[in-house]
Amino acid sequence: MKRLFLLVIISFVFFTGCTKNEHFLTFAVGGAPNEIDYWEEIIREFERKTHRTVKLLRQPTDTDLRRQSLVIPLKAGEKDPDIFLMDVAWVAQFAASNWLLPLNNNIESDSFDIKQFFETVVCGVDVYKGEVISLPVYIDCGLLYFRKDLLKKYDCSIPETWQDIQQYASKIQDEERKNNPSFFGFVWQGAQYEGLICNFIEFIASNGGDIMDSCGNITVDSKENIQSLQFMRDLIHKYKISPPNTFTEMREEEVRAFFEGGNALFERNWPYAWKLHRSENSPIKEKVGITLLPRFKGGENAAALGGWHIGISKYSDCKSEAWELMKFILSYEIQKKLCLSLGWNPSRRDIYDDPDVKKKMPYMEVVKKASSHAVARPNFPYYTLVSEVLQRYVNAAISGKMAPNKALEQADKEIEEIIRRYHE
Numbered sequence: 001m002k003r004l005f006l007l008v009i010i011s012f013v014f015f016t017g018c019t020k021n022e023h024f025l026t027f028a029v030g031g032a033p034n035e036i037d038y039w040e041e042i043i044r045e046f047e048r049k050t051h052r053t054v055k056l057l058r059q060p061t062d063t064d065l066r067r068q069s070l071v072i073p074l075k076a077g078e079k080d081p082d083i084f085l086m087d088v089a090w091v092a093q094f095a096a097s098n099w100l101l102p103l104n105n106n107i108e109s110d111s112f113d114i115k116q117f118f119e120t121v122v123c124g125v126d127v128y129k130g131e132v133i134s135l136p137v138y139i140d141c142g143l144l145y146f147r148k149d150l151l152k153k154y155d156c157s158i159p160e161t162w163q164d165i166q167q168y169a170s171k172i173q174d175e176e177r178k179n180n181p182s183f184f185g186f187v188w189q190g191a192q193y194e195g196l197i198c199n200f201i202e203f204i205a206s207n208g209g210d211i212m213d214s215c216g217n218i219t220v221d222s223k224e225n226i227q228s229l230q231f232m233r234d235l236i237h238k239y240k241i242s243p244p245n246t247f248t249e250m251r252e253e254e255v256r257a258f259f260e261g262g263n264a265l266f267e268r269n270w271p272y273a274w275k276l277h278r279s280e281n282s283p284i285k286e287k288v289g290i291t292l293l294p295r296f297k298g299g300e301n302a303a304a305l306g307g308w309h310i311g312i313s314k315y316s317d318c319k320s321e322a323w324e325l326m327k328f329i330l331s332y333e334i335q336k337k338l339c340l341s342l343g344w345n346p347s348r349r350d351i352y353d354d355p356d357v358k359k360k361m362p363y364m365e366v367v368k369k370a371s372s373h374a375v376a377r378p379n380f381p382y383y384t385l386v387s388e389v390l391q392r393y394v395n396a397a398i399s400g401k402m403a404p405n406k407a408l409e410q411a412d413k414e415i416e417e418i419i420r421r422y423h424e
Contacts, residue, residue: 025052025321028081030059030066038341046328052321057081074099074313082316083325085137085308088125088376089194089383094311095128096381101312102131106323116348124376126309133311135330136347138338140306141370142202145259145267145277148289150176162206162231162294165266169241172265180263185241187255188268190232192395195251197377197387198304199268200394203228205302205375206295211390212378218419220390220412221405228296229397229404237400247399260284268293270306271345274363290366292373305374307345339364345371382422389414 029039036058043054057080059066070084074097086094094100107114114122117136126134146158154175156168169185176183189195204210209224219225235242243250243258250258252269256276259267262283267273277288292301310329312322328334335351338344340360345367351357352368380386389411397407 025054025318025325026057026080026082027054027325028057028059028070028084030061030069030085032061035342038338042329042334042337046325049328050324052324054325063087070094074315077315079313079315079317081313082318083310083312083322085310086134088136088305088307088309089387091125091134091309091311092128092379092383093381095133099314100128100133101314101316101319101322102133103135103312103323104131107132110323110327112327116350118347118349118371118374120372120374121305121307121347121376124305124374125379128379134309135311135326137308137310137329138344139347139371139374140270140272140345141303141367141374142198142268142293143271143274143303143366143370144291144293145269145273146289146291147265147284147287149287150265151289158289158291159266159294162203162296165294166235166239166241169265170239173241176265182263184243184258184264185239186235186266186268187242187250187258187264188235188246189252189255190236190242190246190250190395190398191248191254192391193251194387194391196394197390198306200229200232200390201304201375201377202268202293202302203232206293206299208296208299211386218412218415220415221408225408226405229394229408231296232394233398233400233404236398247395271363271367272343275343290363292366292370301370301373302375303370303373305376307347382418385418386415389418 027043029036040056043056046052047054059069067087067090070081073080074094106112114132118139121136121139122132126132126136144159150172151158151168154172156172159165159168165186173183173185189199201211204225207224207228209222209228210219213219236244236246255267256269256273258264260277260282274290276282278285293303295301310326312319312326316322330347332348332350335346335348336354336357339346339351339357345364346352349368352364357364377383378386393402393407393411396402397404
């Protein structure tokens, strides 16, 4: 009821944000309080430079509520918000619903340099039926954190393959448990939620697998995927280098706290964890390193793609002004500020080579490499339904309730049924 009440209030703000006599650009954005405060600074700078008025529509921190606060006015064809941020997983649904303004004409007429953005990101997320319908504001990708001191102590190199992870983790875990019985070799997100699917995608992609092939066929129960899921399961039950609560409790923050407490050798997490691991009070401040996620032998590195993208409403009555704001937010100057002030990973490749960024945030070089190996989640307008199916069956497999081949066989059938219903 509390969530419903909040949603009603948010919707009221959207629907009553402008009267017929008012004409200004509306920008919907959410996030943590410090992020909202910084967006206000950026908007004030835009207003000073362009003499245009922008109303910032504050969304909640909760991602689901943010999504719903956009869906309601867009479904109703409301003029506001004119421009907004979208989680990477929403873009396909918004595009399929015909809510987003195609940007090709704007890009061509303004000679906007789209080549400065990561091609794998734009092509995997922001292009729908041949039209660019959004662009990335900042990106996230999976990374591997490791204990530098322990690898050195036991004469192990930085791992390149998942087999290296298993070998090094088993060796060092046995030794470290002599003094710390709670020590594990590798922690990752295995609870039944979206983070599990990001991990699953990284494992299968680094083994040559995928959820859908280039022709649009569902390939969930492929040999490569079954092998990858078996390995995920074995990390917990056979090799026992991942905690037994991996499939019940391990999400981003649980994984981060476990690793930061000195209880793990390797950690899979997003870039946000670096700053926290390196904070003044962190027990591992000088001991943590960062690198690309491993691959299977014969495979390639892969990192699940996350982040937020910006789009313009098809119903906006300030389309040209919205495009000006979009360009401003995606400019070199603002992208650099977002990086240095909020620690966001730039969507522009050229920011990673900026001297100030390199000096203050040297780990960004690894993020840049990982972003080049980014793998987007399936670009379905009904992705949330597909994800729910995958979450159930992948979690059932790693928990030991189902065999990996049976779990993926059943998931494949249910996803095919979702697609069939959607296209009826």
